[in-house]
Amino acid sequence: MRKRNKLLAAVMLLSCGFIRAQAPAEIGLISDNDLYTSFKHDRYYTNGIEFYYRWLADTDNGKVAKLIAEVKAGQYMYNPQSVKAEDINVHDRPFAGYLFGEVGTNTFYKSESVLKLNFQVGIVGKESLAEDLQKGLHHIFHYPKVRGWQYQIPTTVGVQIGAFYSKKILAKQFHEKVDLHLQAKGQAGTIFTGVTFGPMMRISFKRLLKPVYESILHGATLSHDKKQGDESREFFFFINPKLNYQVYDATIEGSLFNDDSPVTFPLIPWRFVAETGVMYRKNNWNLSFSFNYQGKELTNNVIQGYYYGRIGIGYLL
Numbered sequence: 562m563r564k565r566n567k568l569l570a571a572v573m574l575l576s577c578g579f580i581r582a583q584a585p586a587e588i589g590l591i592s593d594n595d596l597y598t599s600f601k602h603d604r605y606y607t608n609g610i611e612f613y614y615r616w617l618a619d620t621d622n623g624k625v626a627k628l629i630a631e632v633k634a635g636q637y638m639y640n641p642q643s644v645k646a647e648d649i650n651v652h653d654r655p656f657a658g659y660l661f662g663e664v665g666t667n668t669f670y671k672s673e674s675v676l677k678l679n680f681q682v683g684i685v686g687k688e689s690l691a692e693d694l695q696k697g698l699h700h701i702f703h704y705p706k707v708r709g710w711q712y713q714i715p716t717t718v719g720v721q722i723g724a725f726y727s728k729k730i731l732a733k734q735f736h737e738k739v740d741l742h743l744q745a746k747g748q749a750g751t752i753f754t755g756v757t758f759g760p761m762m763r764i765s766f767k768r769l770l771k772p773v774y775e776s777i778l779h780g781a782t783l784s785h786d787k788k789q790g791d792e793s794r795e796f797f798f799f800i801n802p803k804l805n806y807q808v809y810d811a812t813i814e815g816s817l818f819n820d821d822s823p824v825t826f827p828l829i830p831w832r833f834v835a836e837t838g839v840m841y842r843k844n845n846w847n848l849s850f851s852f853n854y855q856g857k858e859l860t861n862n863v864i865q866g867y868y869y870g871r872i873g874i875g876y877l878l
Contacts, residue, residue: 585783586616589847589875591635597870598852603704604642605654605867606855608695611635613875617783618666626671626774627781631679633663638691639812642863644699646709653863655824656713657812658691659752660684661721669774669781673732677725677779685752685811686716712823717816721750727761727779738765742773744801751818752811757834759803766796777842777849782877795842805832805856813859826864832856838871847875 593609595602613633620628639657646652661683668676683689692710699707727744735741745758763770763778774781777795807830815822838851851871857864 584616584618585785586614586878587780587783587847587875588612588614588878589873592872593853593869595867595869597850597872598868602867603644604640605858606637606869607640608638609635615667615780615783617785620668624670624672625668626772627669627783629667629669629781629783631663631665631667631780633665633679634661635663636660636689636691636694637812638695640695641709644695644707644709645705646712649709649712649824652709652712652824653861654826654859655813655815655822656692656710657685658687658689658694658713659719659812660689660691661719665723667780669779671774673729673773675725675727675773675779675781677723679721679723681719681721681723681750683719683721683752684716685714685719685816687713688716714812714815714825715821717751717811717818719750719752719811721748721752723748727773729773737769739763740770744803751816753807754809755805755807757803757805759801761799761801764798766798768794768796770797771795777840777847777875780847780875782842782847782875793842793844795840798837798839799851800835800837802833802835805834806830807832807858810858826859826861828859829857832858836871840873845877847873847877849873 591611595607611633613631615629615631618628618630637659641652641654661681663679663681665677665679696707725746727742730741730743740763742761744761747756748754773779807828810828813826813828815825833856835854836851838849840849853869853871854866856866
């Protein structure tokens with residue numbers, strides 16, 4: 562466990578070594594939780610937290626408006642339909658946790674296309690600390706006692722690569738207060754392998770939409786012009802329906818390398834997913850809230866689609 566934690570820390574520290582002190586930077590977090598949409602449900606993808614640090618990098622590519630590098634650390638937590646699942650027979654999804662560190666680059670083109678690439682290492686299992694966190698939070702807030710983590714997906718090392726691409730479409734018809742984009746995301750590795758794709762629409766509440774390479778939409782608010790950052794405003798609604806084709810998910814199917822998981826299920830490969838919400842920027846603050854729907858992920862007689870909320874808070878240093 563110590564070796565894995567040291568490896569995770571080494572990746573983050575190594576990547577931080579490339580940060581140039583004078584570069585404009587942003588620090589922030591993204592928090593996912595089903596309690597943001599319902600006080601009734603505490604199930605499936607029940608909690609996620611990511612901490613990130615982004616900084617503006619140099620580029621001599623004439624087609625690129627902005628290059629942003631990023632390091633990230635996070636944890637995802639998964640439960641069956643009830644946290645009081647001491648009986649293995651009531652599990653409609655495995656207990657699982659995933660702890661990870663990530664490095665990546667975000668390239669924003671003058672055409673308003675976006676390309677993101679990332680590399681991730683992590684750990685599924687008790688070492689993810691998801692069990693400890695959930696039990697601790699339930700104790701602090703006097704929620705029902707958590708039972709069933711003894712059946713969680715056991716230790717599995719995560720090595721992941723990922724890519725995201727967005728392209729603006731119908732730019733002549735939609736460009737002032739409404740715009741449209743086609744987006745695709747892919748990931749492959751020992752924990753998750755799949756692709757997700759679909760359209761995305763922005764609708765401004767008041768001002769003209771900012772170009773994607775200056776917008777909060779994909780994290781492009783960093784600028785060498787401090788005055789521009791201090792005076793920036795954005796407030797828009799977005800909607801992003803998607804199709805997801807999932808090839809593999811270790812938090813549901815168990816490890817690729819062994820059959821040690823006490824609870825596993827076959828995947829439903831095709832799922833409908835969607836995200837809709839608002840994003841707001843004022844001066845150095847980047848804020849967002851979204852409502853997320855995830856279609857049925859696996860095969861059994863109980864599982865359902867589910868909802869969760871996402872809160873994002875970023876600050877330009």
